[in-house]
Amino acid sequence: MQTRCPNPECAIEFDLSGDDLDKRGHAPGRCPDCGIHATFRSPDAIAIIEREFEKRKAKGQLKGGPERAEDWVPELSVLVEDVRSLWNVGSIFRSSDGAGFQHVFLSGITGSPPRKEIEKVSLGAEQVVSWDYVVNPLQAIVQLKKRGVQIVGLEKSDESVLLSEAIYRNELKRPICLIAGNEVSGLSPQVLHHCEIVCHLPMRGMKESLNVAVAYGIAAYMIAQGVHKT
Numbered sequence: 414m415q416t417r418c419p420n421p422e423c424a425i426e427f428d429l430s431g432d433d434l435d436k437r438g439h440a441p442g443r444c445p446d447c448g449i450h451a452t453f454r455s456p457d458a459i460a461i462i463e464r465e466f467e468k469r470k471a472k473g474q475l476k477g478g479p480e481r482a483e484d485w486v487p488e489l490s491v492l493v494e495d496v497r498s499l500w501n502v503g504s505i506f507r508s509s510d511g512a513g514f515q516h517v518f519l520s521g522i523t524g525s526p527p528r529k530e531i532e533k534v535s536l537g538a539e540q541v542v543s544w545d546y547v548v549n550p551l552q553a554i555v556q557l558k559k560r561g562v563q564i565v566g567l568e569k570s571d572e573s574v575l576l577s578e579a580i581y582r583n584e585l586k587r588p589i590c591l592i593a594g595n596e597v598s599g600l601s602p603q604v605l606h607h608c609e610i611v612c613h614l615p616m617r618g619m620k621e622s623l624n625v626a627v628a629y630g631i632a633a634y635m636i637a638q639g640v641h642k643t
Contacts, residue, residue, distance in 0.1 A: 503534030
């Protein structure tokens with residue numbers, strides 16, 4: 414299948430075997446040009462997202478909330494990658510407002526305001542927390558890193574560390590952008606590649622993870638309270 418490298422500094426189109434496509438139209442692989450390990454989208458999946466982007470752009474729905482200066486760098490922000498549930502998106506907005514996170518980056522298949530499903534849970538938080546929508550999360554991540562923002566993944570993996578330990582050891586610093594991923598597959602390999610550190614929450618029961626919005630809410634409060642400006 415024909416696909417496109419998600420690395421914004423590469424973005425070449427090339428053929429990739431479609432044998433490993435999952436239900437979302439994604440396939441793991443490595444870019445033959447830049448070498449990044451990534452989850453590549455099928456042409457149909459790319460087309461759906463790009464059509465949705467154009468619809469939002471035509472309606473002026475690529476950003477919202479309080480107006481910010483072009484060079485503004487939020488002290489605390491979250492990037493939401495491919496979160497399908499609008500309920501989860503609304504919950505993330507509400508938790509962001511409560512914890513003092515100033516900006517939400519929405520990306521990929523993640524829904525964006527105005528949507529009744531989001532508003533029902535957010536209770537208007539999307540009007541007081543600024544937000545942007547981007548097709549490719551790496552577009553936002555690369556720019557944030559250039560502005561000195563620490564990129565922190567929220568995911569349980571072999572390399573991840575307890576969020577509480579990372580805070581205690583002063584491994585996190587402001588400005589910070591926390592990355593929350595898809596409800597099933599979590600963060601993509603290309604996003605994990607750009608994370609300076611990946612953190613997880615402790616699980617003391619039978620399940621391996623929490624709902625993404627619940628996990629984000631806990632992590633957001635921990636970071637807001639425990640990570641101070643250097």
